[in-house]
Amino acid sequence: MTLIGIALLTFHVVSPATAEPWSPALYGFCMQTHDAKQRSLPEQAQMLRELGFDGIAYSQWLNANLESYLRVVDEARLNVYMLEASVNINPAEPPYPPDFVAAIRRLKGRSVTVSVTLRGFPPGDPRGEEPATKILRELGDVAAEYGQRISIYHHTGDWTESLPYALSIVKKVNHPQVGVNFNLCHWLMVDGEQDYRNLLRQHADKIFAVTINGAQIGSKAWTDGLIQPLDRGDFDNRQLLATLREISYRGPIGLMCYGIPGDAREHLARSMQVWKSWELAWAKEDPHEAGQTISERAATFQLRARPFPLSDVRLLDGPFKAGQEIAVDYLLRFEPDRLLANFRKEAGLPAKAEHYGGWESQGVSGHSTGHYLSACAIAYATTGDARFLDRANTMVTELAACQDALGTGYVAAIPDGKRVFAEVAAGNIRSSGFDLNGCWVPNYTLHKLLAGLRDAYRLCGNAQALAVSRKLADWYEETFQNLTDEQMQQVLAAEHGGINEVFADLNADTRDPRYLALSRKFHHRAILEPLAQGQDILPGKHANTQIPKLIGLARRFELAGDDRDRAAAEFFWERVVHHHSYVTGGHCDYEHFGEPDKLNDRLSPFTTETCNVYNMLKLTAHLFGWKPEADVADFYERALLNHIRATQHPDGRVIYNLSLKPGHHKEYLPVDSFTCCGGTGFENHVKYGEAIYFHNDDELWVNLFIASEVQWRERQVTLRQETGWPLAESSTLTWRGQTPQEVTLHVRCPHWATRGMSVSINGEAFPCQTRPSSYVDIRRTWQDGDQVELSFPMSLRTESMPDNPRRIAVFHGPLLLAARLGPVDDPNAARPDFVPVLVTESRPVDEWVKPMQLASREFATQGVGRPRDVTLLPFYSLHDQRYTVYLDVFTQSQWTAREAELRAEQERERELNARTIDTLRIGEMQPERDHRLTGERTTAGEHLGRKWRHATDGGWFAFDMAVVPDEANALLCTYWGSEVGPRAFDIVVDGHKIADQTLANDAPGRFFDVVYAIPRELTRGKSTVTVRLQGHPGNFAGGLFGCRTLKAAPDKSP
Template identity: 50%
Template sequence: MKAEEVCSAYLLKVDPDRLLSSFREHSGLKPKGKIYGGWENSGLAGHSLGHYLTACAQEYASTRDKRFKEKTDYIVSELVACQKSRPDGYISAIPDGDAKWAEVRKGNIRSGGFDLNGMWSPWYTHHKVLAGLLDAYHLTGNKAALGVAEKFADWAIYETKDLTADQWQNMLRCEYGGMNEVLAELYTVTKQEKYLDLSRKFYDHVVLDPLKEGKDPLPGRHSNTQIPKLIGLARLYEITGDKSDEKASENFWNEVVDHHTYAIGGNSNHEYFGPADKLNDQLSSNTCETCNTYNMLKLTRHLFSWDPQASYFDFYERAHVNHILASQDPEGAGVTYFMPLGTGDERHYSSPWDDWTCCHGTGMENHTKHADSIFFHEGGHKLFVNLYDPAELDWDGTKVRLDSKFPNDGAVKLTIEGNKEFELAIRHPEWVQGSVDFKVNGKVAAVSAKPSSYVSIKRVWKKGDTVEFNLPMTLHTEAMPDNPKRVAVLYGPLVLAAILGNENGPRPRTPVLVTENTNPSDWLKKTSSSDLEFETTGVGRPDQLKFVPFYKVDHQRYGVYFDLFTDAQWQESEAKYRAEEARIRDLESRTIDSMRVGEMQPERDHQLTSERNDVREANGRSFRTPLNGGWFEVTMKCDPALTHQIVVSYWGNDRLRPDFDILVNGEKIASETLQGKPANEFYDVTYDIPKSLTESKSSIVIRVQAKEGHTAGSFCGIRVVHTK
């Protein structure tokens, strides 16, 4: 697979000494390389080393290319040296970690969504490093990696041994990744109960208890903070048999997949879950964080292993083909952080050396394990064929080869090399409309075949036996859960995207589909028999549209969701539709900087500081409210040659008595009480900035200051625009 080839070449170019730089420095050793950029050169330093260990270990397991084992062996040897230089087993790249962990150890815990005593999600980073070490142990046989992991976990036990239950819960308000999962895995290897005990302590009651009760606590929560918690519970269920852990994991999966997932299999907008089944107004350039899908696929594997239902791999296939394959830049090794689903958006890929984020790390892993879920087995008597990518399997001496051109073609051939009796279970996908013949050695087998099920063929297989079948792909639409007139178009499992121009070109007008007929087979036609390219016939507005598989769209603007109108509806709605489109285009064209308030990454990007603030959520949006004389400040870009305004998005919180000032660079530009504004809905207010405050400046400091005894408004977003 080309995606794996691109990733493999990139992994070999990565310099382990640069990933190890801060680990050595914080262990008192001289760094051997300059640290990479992005989050590696920040408070989340170190997480990428764990991802890189896992990626190289997976690539070695897949290819047996010794160069990848050499990479992992070297990193492990360096981490051994780091541990030897310290008395406590701690290995980390987190700045000023010793002093801050000393505070935590004493119960002096200051915790928020992504901050623990001034450290950026430190348990998240430690999880990645521990997971990488265990993967190096499992997949490359490096026993020293296990030793490093044990010493590191022992440090974690010592660090938290005196914390009370309340202190633990306070600490776990900060994102902790999959610490429960990796400690449970360490227990399975070592059989030391202390690691299982610590794993159980990484349990966030606020989120996990409702899931065990069959409730949905997800709206307004950071998506990728939650998913690893459930992967950990899934692993604990496999070890302990605790049925409540099983229930929480299954309930979470069902909630996310059935109520929070877009057509491509991804979830979240601006990294957060919105209200269940409310996706119509959640389309933007920041949909579908790639880490989320990486983790949902991990969770899916666990759930399938307990209950092998085809629905699990119907989802897995949808997310893998449409999101994971689309997340890599085929012209380089960059990967996406977000997978934009706003019409006219384009993908942004990370740079190889200067833009390391969480999704850059999971991206390295994603493209070294494309084959890890094609086959599953149940003991030695049943083999599941879950996906249809070309692959070769050696299953205890029985070799199985899968030949296909999937996902571009539905023809599949399995060849068995060996003499063995077993049951072959082949997934009949939910997207197949019509019957499928499964032929064994050229003859149609008498099997029960229906969509979203497994077709069972049990026999004594002999060398050279074949199973052939063709999965017919057809065009169909999938509507938004809250708007039946906004649809995505699919061909089989492939989400199709309309090409709307070059990535650096102007933002296009929003296309719509005008037709009385909702069957896409009647108005979307292939342009050739060899390529999966389609064109609309008469229904596109303002122009006809060319569609291609979403995962093949690179460096172009595109659209995935389209509004459907009848001729009469479009005649009635076109003027209003285009006027709103023009308003949004005008606002975006005048925007110099914008941020969502109450969310981790935008607030970090804009250097937010605050005092006496309340951060909450309403209708899928976070908001920040300074209380009783409280304040917050952000730094935002401006243009010294232009005149500016601030556009504030508020949530109409009728419980408040707001009275506050807005200041720019220390000078008041507005006093506000928000009298007469709407309650329980979002609205915008625009404030003028005197030109004297932005002259000769490329940035401004905006301060929101509540008056004593009063609050400020509930801020959802701030946008700096230039005047017309």
């Protein structure tokens, strides 16, 4: 059988709230060589038009004759929905004909899908994956340039004959212009025993084309079996089309005609008659929604998968329950009255206790109160501990009293907050990234408070919390009602958290449309509109300022059905997860996004802010509800296990930035710091049960292998999961329920399960194909006591930096392993060889990493570490130690050269230390004070783990340095070799210019030193001199990364 083609779609995923009746176009597919009348192309096109078809699909057109073919179809006023080609993925042969790309170019301006069959290897042969991925990405780029799409045809006998396998290749390709066809006859021939519905639901955005036909289930014959007119066969096409409608498929439908005997006009007419009857039925089923607003249609939106209430999931013994218990004890150390003290102060009431310090004594006072209220509500829901219910209720009562005392609906602990919002209401707006009218992010702070009140209402049943929220939201509405959109955008230039989310949630809780309108008012167009259009504008942006806005859009989409909100949230998630994230699942350095896929040079003590991961997990849960895909759950697992779980000390303290700098260590927050990540840290470790399970009416997803028990109250069922994961490689699910129930259980086969996953039910093997990052779907009638045994062997593997394949991280299954290097105060930490490198000679990881204590997943490198081997253990379990999660891989020759460099560097450092008179650690507060640093237009920062300082726009900075009087002295300054821009400045000592320095990409990619001789007359009789870096007009001075004064080298002038 020869492939003839499939349809292009002008495709987009539309929420079920979309107003248009569902009536896809129908076109003739795969018919031109199997018409008994042997009609010419113009005759076939005219026939299809007369019978009511919208288009046609053909193969063998991507050549020099393309334009003449297209003219024929255009004259018949048909659409060309597909053009087909065969692609050879075997590197031994050219992938496609030379005129293939030129033909695609000639399609510019037409909506055409190029359907490709992939040949050159047997079905499913893994040798094809690397070349296929490369070729498909190249074709995707070509298609994107000319407005087309590339769709993999899962043709029987070809390399991707199985549709699930084709989808796995699409996932690897990870290109927006590359998807798959769903071809019914080939599905039935190859994959027909599986349930296609869940596959379509899980991959809705990658189903680029669909073909149907009448078919006899179980047949292995093409003609009169799997390919028949629509009025024959027992396959339920109505169910297939209903599923396509459910997933909001808006592309055309192809009618497969291959090999049907007789006159094509006769069997096409019969199929069209059936199709028209279906169209009539769809028209009757659809309400006349054209005049409805998005809000009125929103009730039709249903999550594909819903999380269980937190109170219905209980953790069982294991590492996650241990972490939860630590968090419970930690939360109980804090005093609600101290968290409420500044609320009472701002309300004019006497405080009942002294307020806390840290950020709670600064401009964001009250943000921790909101987080703590959320944490208490969550802890009550997840543990049932009544102490947290009492705390939550007490706090709500106190907040209500403060609100009543103020009398306006406003309630906050923000210093001078009433003045700030009065100015804003009057249109006097002064805003920047973290400042609104001289106040540190007041809307961000009130978002935290409103979120805490929401959680107290929803999780603790506290109706007063909802009342306080409504009064505060009403105050917001009044305060901002007279601002123009331009003024609102000025307000939103300052970080405002997820204020749009809590107003959307308040709309859901009250059904009051005013709060949905308020959510829309807080729509930051400068960020959200480009994201909705698919533009990655993240580089340089403060990361956690953005994520909550997208969570707000996700929630608003669920309530209001605006596809732009969904598009922005999905695009943002994809960019962050696949292009901005480290192996932990965290992202950002110094709190900011960098360039996509450029992470190698962004490893510092300030990588991966924990607030960001907290928020990304919230966004991930929303996206999973829309499209329950294993890729989404895989990310949730990665970030929860390797970042969130890794940020909790056994004593309860948490981490702001989880350092990924090689040789650094985890820096835990002081208990009284009350930073943003201290606030999210209150919540992180009491809500591990949040995304273990999802469900809908008759499906249940097992996403995470965390020992736990879930109550499915609607079905009066309990599912218990007993496992030692992540330190064990199996899990047992036990079904408990009094009545038999038919349910589909979806068990995630994780991305790291490269050896497959085995499933048995009540001791008998369950036949299934398991692929990494997919689901095993088990549809059966479940009985009380049924057990599902899961086995997921873990193996060692590596993941590399996207921009440096020789910088790797080592995993065992889901566990990120860190190299333990020594205690935090290790005196060797400053040595250039403190972090070993690996000389593996490209051997597989399991040949040079061996288990030491398998029960605790402790491993060690063997014979490959230079200058030493290291112990590797789960990153989440490592505390109070220096470590690295990224290791550099060298060849032996590279190591030999590096070893010589290290010896030379050590000798140079020894000589410099012997000659050093004084050292200034620039950019550090105390050393700069000790050296009496002053300046104008000067700022400091950090790059590659080294502090710097510069002055801008002709500015300067100066500092004192010790010298040896009456001897030859020198000044050594360290600079970064990739500096660009106007950086010309003078080096001045005690008012005398000793050098003119310009930095202009002098030593790309590395630091370098410049030594300046200090004339003897400038040090005569002095023990200190003042060094000044003075920028030329319009220029930077610096950046300076370090400074020393030196004695002259022996027998050398300085």
